[in-house]
Amino acid sequence: MTKTHLGHRARKRFGQNFLHDQFVINDIVDAINPQPSDNLVEIGPGLAALTEPVVERAGKLTVVELDRDLADRLEQHPFLQSKLTVFRGDALKTDFRQFASEQPIRVFGNLPYNISTPLIFHLLEHLEVVEDMHFMLQKEVVERLAAEPNSKAYGRISVAIQQAYAVEPVLMVPPGAFTPPPKVESAVVRLVPHKTSPYPVNDRKALHKICLIAFNQRRKTIRNNLKQIMNDEQLEALGIDPGARPETLSVADYCRLANWYSEQQGDHASY
CATH class of the missing domain: 3.40.50.150 (Vaccinia Virus protein VP39)
Structure with a gap:
């Protein structure tokens, strides 16, 4: 050429x-x-x-x-x-x-x-x-x-x-x-x-939303960033330390959060 x-x-x-x-x-x-x-x-x-x-x-x-x-x-x-x-x-x-x-x-x-x-x-x-x-x-x-x-x-x-x-x-x-x-x-x-993802997620849109909110302010804790969505008890029930920073959570942690969030949305959906 x-x-x-x-x-x-x-x-x-x-x-x-x-x-x-x-x-x-x-x-x-x-x-x-x-x-x-x-x-x-x-x-x-x-x-x-x-x-x-x-x-x-x-x-x-x-x-x-x-x-x-x-x-x-x-x-x-x-x-x-x-x-x-x-x-x-x-x-x-x-x-x-x-x-x-x-x-x-x-x-x-x-x-x-x-x-x-x-x-x-x-x-x-x-x-x-x-x-x-x-x-x-x-x-x-x-x-x-x-x-x-x-x-x-x-x-x-x-x-x-x-x-x-x-x-x-x-x-x-x-x-x-x-x-x-x-x-x-x-x-x-x-x-x-992945043929079968090691991190199953029910709704990728929910995962993207949770990640967007969680990483929006990286210096704050996950409790702070997700406070509009869930409280400390709910985080702890998913095995997540509310005082953790967003970058310390694993892919599996975020998928659990997303699955919890999409289930909540499902419960609140009006049919």
Whole structure:
């Protein structure tokens, strides 16, 4: 690929940083390990840095691209056009179930930093059709996804994602691997949906709500943050110390809180 990236300039509003380091690209494709039998979906293929080597191994691929110029280029690409299904649209508003009519999807992409967290939450709603996901993200986001309790990085994203997925940081990517180089380090993460979650939850919306309230003021105690919802006795009955800080509670603790909360909501619901 030429230095001018085929004449396409990275667009700030799409958060575009194009991957060009061949060694890094090979490592990422090895981590994904695409097979001809796979149902692969790439989000934001950009200038096809990952698209080309993945198609080479898998033979076919669906791509979701918002940028019209890039979608046009992929549809007219001399080598790729016959092997690609180009879906034009915003990944945040895309129903990924439509790509899984015959088999679950394997999703991957070098995600623009401004949409990475909302997109991972959006894909949580499509869990039943996802086999696995490999994303290049800001290193800090990968650290938050994988964080353990009692660490600075641990928060509502860690809880929500670990409830649903096994999280595995796969490799670090330096800024120099991109054009233009971002101001932050990147990392690739593998997310594999739990077939049966070790942390069963009745309602993920309740879990997200509890986490949002609990982590809203990290320095306060869980008693303080959840006082509108429950009292000390109710916390203690769930095995939770009311004086604990939000980041000391485990994923299992938050799931118990969420299940208690959704049961209360059920009791109060009017039929």
